[in-house]
Amino acid sequence: MRIEEIRVRGTVQGVGFRPTVYRLAKAFKLRGDVCNDGQGVLIRVSGSEENLTEFVAKLQQESPPLAKIQELSRTSYEGEFDFDDFVISSSVSNIIKTEIVPDAATCPQCLQEIFDPFSRFYRYPFTNCTHCGPRLSIIHAIPYDRHNTSMSVFAMCPECAKEYRDVENRRFHAQPVACHICGPKAWLERADGKPVTASMFSMMDDVDAVCTLLQKGEIVAIKGLGGIHLACDATQEIAVEKLRQRKKRYHKPFALMARDISIIEEYCTVNAKEKELLTSPAAPIVLLQKKVIEIKQELLIQHSIASSVAPRQNSLGFMLPYTPLHHLILKRMNCPIVLTSGNLADEPQCIDNDEAREKLNKIADYFLFHNREIVNRVDDSVVRVVSEKVQTIRRARGYAPATINLPPGFDRVPQILAMGSELKNTFCLLREKEAIVSQHLGDLQNAAAFNAYQKMLNLYLNLFEHKPEAIAIDKHPEYLSSKLGKELACVNQTKLYFIQHHHAHIAACMAENSIPLNSPPILGIALDGLGYGEDGTLWGGEFLLADYRQFQRLATFKPIAMIGGEQAIYQPWRNTYAHLLAAQLWDTCQRQYTELGIVKFLKQKPLKLLNQIIEKQINSPSASSVGRLFDAVAAAIGIFPEECSYEGQAAIEMESLIDINSLNNYEETNNYHFDVVFLDNIYCIEPAPMWQALLNDLQQQIPQKTIAAKFHKSLVNIIVEMVNLVRQEHLIDRVVLTGGVFQNRILLEKVTKDLQSLEINVLTHSLVPTNDGGLSLGQALITAAQLINN
Incomplete structure (x- = not known):
């Protein structure tokens, strides 16, 4: 023995x-x-x-x-x-090296019980077991035992205690186990404070009443798993538009929830991989292609999705119910509902009942509350399938904080904290053999979001008893995450590492593709809005030969002034004007293209003042940003030239215009041309010839969607051309595609396909976002590599 x-x-x-x-x-x-x-x-x-x-x-x-x-x-x-x-035996507390499980969607067994009249869990909205239910959203500390969660205030009844102790029962040691008798309760309130009476509508209970309210066109704030959502019937245009106006979210698409797959399939095409994601324990929002619905006289769909759900988009973001509460609400709902975060635009999602009553009472008509505390805010994750591979857009509920295994060579790293970026922030804790990337925490420019970020950071450091030996920050001196990192390093006398933005993007992609520490350098193509460059300028269209420790900048896009700094992100016309000036085409525009819409539009602007601002370099930094190039082209062809309500809106809508079939049929000679020049020891992509050709197309009244398609294909061509150019001087057989611009599906698919045809191995993101949500992972890995090297 x-x-x-x-x-x-x-x-x-x-x-x-x-x-x-x-x-x-x-x-x-x-x-x-x-x-x-x-x-x-x-x-x-x-x-x-x-x-x-x-x-x-x-x-x-x-x-x-x-x-x-x-x-x-x-x-x-x-x-x-x-x-x-x-x-x-009982749990033992010692040094924390375990994981916290992400929140998981309702399992089939629990789902069957909540609709079984003979089950004691019949219609109980907080039913769960060890295979499903709340985890990260309710935890205060490790180990994950009931007294360390927000369920500690609910004493188990004899029946629940019996199941909790029965090793043969699937609720054995399920920490949130509860029932009607002993567990949390849900109730309905009116936003105006008046009482809710049963005579107002027929209902089985308060949860069932929400369905009736939604069908009547009301807006209901629903407290769910990791936050409070705002819901309305997605097929009622008046209700959706009312929600947009009250929430001050004027254009950004709303997420949708449907009772089952069959309802989703009425509106979108769903392939096997997408179905697998929708029905997985993570139950994320999945971006799906809209169906082209043939409208026939008497077959016009009565419940078509309101056009204001996702204006001018060819995709919809759908999720399935992931808690018993959602399943019960949607049981009688034969059409999708909008389910968007319960907040004012740009603020963090509400998680507390009193906070919701204060902040959402002018948005919601009713509240569905419960008395289980949400300890940790967790947004819904967003994913999509590109060429049979999952691409994460936002990593949160269902995925975070599951650990990411480190590549070979990082087996014994010291504890490292990486602070992430300013937008779409996450932070990352690195410890032996694994990385813990936080859930999506939002844009730190908002004071409430920054406060929430600090609170969550403290929680993670305490949960995992993480005492960093080094702190990694972005090089941008004005990022709030970088400033906080400096303070923490100073207070704790910890080593501080400044990590270049695009190098971090590339390292994150390398890490999730398990590229070993001592691998030879890889060509990383990092295209995004902007990041602070090594030379003190703003970068955003970079070709970097990089390993985990260092990088060499081989090529870039021509730097163009961002007139008004941050204003250029939300007013695309500023980028169009800056590009036309840089291409020395504005005088030509005033002579030859005076009838073009964009020229007439720009002539109404204070151009003399803008010229002085550029000349004197007043709040007009140069940026090699491909994100701003997209904005400039979109504005030129008439897409949101004046103002966007969120970053990249014009570029996203331009992508939505494109018919993929026509895109594939353009002859090479019809594409726009970019020049390549050698400047300051690096290659530089010059877009001036593209602008001349684009203006000619506008003058010839070539359709918007055709110009959009030609621009996309031309950009793909110049990227591939540049890879071919630099590999004449460097040994390149692998290329990383990263940065927020590669959320553009057409660009990602076509660049990948064309590079693969050259027998180049293309690495893309899956586990963490290609946008700044993945940045903290890259920061942590670069810091670890430099520490190991030293």
């Missing part, structure tokens, strides 16, 4: 792992115990060599649905061992 200590690390707490260990140990007639501790799960076990080996093999094969074993080690146990049977 052997006595062993088996250590299991990974996602193994709060997922039914110990009951699985117990069941298998009993099956193989083993003695000993299993417990949770700060490092994961610890098993002390005695049995024959053969049975122990079989036990370990089965444990890995039959792990619970939400479990993820990262490491399993077996050693001889020399301590005191006094077990006659196999038991589950």
